[in-house]
Amino acid sequence: MDVLYFAWVRERIGTGHEHVEPPEAVRNVADLICWLAERSPGHAEAMREPAKLRAAIDQKFVPLDALLGNAKEVAIFPPVTGG
Template sequence: MAISMLYFAWVREAVGTGEEQVDPPEAVRNVADLIDWLSQQSDGHAAAFAEPARLRAAIDQRFVPLDALLGNAREVAIFPPVTGG
């Protein structure tokens, strides 16, 4: 399943890009699995995803917890917690 990944803020800086296409193995079932798999793809990914508790996610533009199933996700966004002012 091909997924369009979007990265924001310091996650984007660590990974080195704001967007990429990935094709994770079938064993990747939820966002946490995806983060774990991505962290093995490069040093930048490993740095960005070293502390998953600091990350938030959205599947197809809907906020989800990290244990959310990917299902037929076309887009997954990973970003730091959102704060307001």
């Protein structure tokens, strides 16, 4: 699956996109975040506080407990504010 990172998440990881193949134990977005945190120190820093992250699966906003299913793309980003 493709994982997209935005804003300070992207800055801490050092890339805006990567292709990953998580293990079968990674079933939902929260599991994915925990698994990604183990990839590098930048990932660990970006994923340190999952409650401060938001996600979208295949361009639809989802809660962190949303199942990944056959997701092709997961986006991870900080809360979006408008004005």
